[in-house]
Amino acid sequence: MSPSNAFGSVLRRVSAAAATVSAITAGSTRTLSRRTLITTSYETTVRRYINISTLCPLHQTAILSQGANMEQRKPFTADFFFRQLFDEQSHTYSYLLADIASKEAILIDPVLEQATRDAKLIEELGFTLKFALNTHMHADHVTGTGYLKQLLPGTLSVISKNSGAKADRHLVDNETVKFGRHELRALCTPGHTNGCMTFVVEEQGCAFTGDTLLIRGCGRTDFQEGDSRTLYRSVHDRIFTLPDNFRLFPAHDYKGNMETTVAEEKRYNPRLTKDIEAFVELMGNLNLPYPKMIDKAVPANRECGLFDIPKES
């Protein structure tokens, strides 16, 4: 058997073991916390079936990390539409969510230069864009919310009250935004900026973290109202307290990653796994260059993003 076939066979045995664990834990004792039970049972079962010490360290990590990250993730419900969109210039992810039955949609963190792409997609899919939301007042690109209001009349722009930016609707902590039968809950997660929010869709087991938590990273805290201690508390108190299996979708990624989970970031985020003092020290020494667009983006985003509207072709 070739090494890759052997690894495939091991993974199949692990999946079978994981299924057994899921079945056992489904009706199991409540004396242990759900997370402890899942992680412990998974690792115990894997070790019972496979002598993992015979595998290389990479494969050992790959197999054991599945216990916390993959096994218990919920699929989206059949009536929930999800589409991740990307802007290559600013490395920004936007997210189109919709209720497939009622066709009501929302768009999180649209980018001005992609507004015509997004509007076309929304029209092609027969959706009505109810809300165009920003997780915060961005510094690296102009938001598409203002232009989308023109392209798709009836759309309302949304941002947090704490952002100080103009919008049709201002969200406060714990407020919900409804689209069809679905809803997201907006949690204040300041630190990168004062007005940062994380949007949680509880039923679908996912959250949109903006720049508060990035995949194996986090938003910088060296401009606007950035504050490292505040960001650390936001992540630990409001994102890491979500269920371990929640899928997390950030506003940016610079390395080609697309999503993560609460469990993964709690284990592997090189910044947020540190204690708060070490985190503050690290964030104070990032020495990142300022975003190229900051002088244009922040004033535009304070006005909901109407700035240099691209000409129609």
Ligand SMILES: N[C@@H](CCC(=O)N[C@@H](CSS)C(=O)NCC(=O)O)C(=O)O
């Ligand atoms: N090079 C980009 C800006 C990159 C950057 O600073 N990203 C921000 C989020 S957008 S304000 C950030 O918080 N990064 C964290 C990190 O660790 O990289 C540009 O010039 O636009």
